[in-house]
Amino acid sequence: SQTIHQWPATLVQPVGSPLSLECTVEGTSNPNLYWYRQAAGRGLQLLFYSVGIGQISSEVPQNLSASRPQDRQFILSSKKLLLSDSGFYLCAWSLAGNGEQFFGPGTRLTVL
């Protein structure tokens, strides 16, 4: 069966510090991968998605970036965090063309 992991589960970072969140998927090959951000009490905002290694599509201009160094690994990064980057970050995967997405447990990021 497929599983998706995210770490860390929680993170507290000062403004201006760098960020690296990691997501890995097991049990499937060549998945589509997604990064979402969920602000408190808000919906899911798509940040990036990837249909293959090295292929990244950005949905929202911001100080975040994403990379996919391996087929089942997706990384969300920032060089300098802003207060507005605080939120709940969710990674998800889907099979190509299927539409159904499976979410990871999320990372709670607090920028102080």
Add this chain to the structure above:
Amino acid sequence: GENVEQHPSTLSVQEGDSAVIKCTYSDSASNYFPWYKQELGKGPQLIIDIRSNVGEKKDQRIAVTLNKTAKHFSLHITETQPEDSAVYFCAASKSQKVTFGIGTKLQVIP
């Protein structure tokens, strides 16, 4: 791009009553409509979905209806239980991108 509107934003029902959440979408090319349940501090979990070639789908106490002409779809939960309390998201999708609604916080009062 696709725009999904969801209402109500909050919903309180007595245990045993039914709950209905409604969504509309803008892109007539969307062909897949999932519903997710998110418990506090966790990632969303798919609870039911429907594709554009079907008008209604039911899974025990949960049902979803789709009106392609009007571009709206709804989630129906019958005989609600306290464990149904959560945030529910609708979504619309074509190809690999999914657009989510803002979410509905459902509270089932024992």
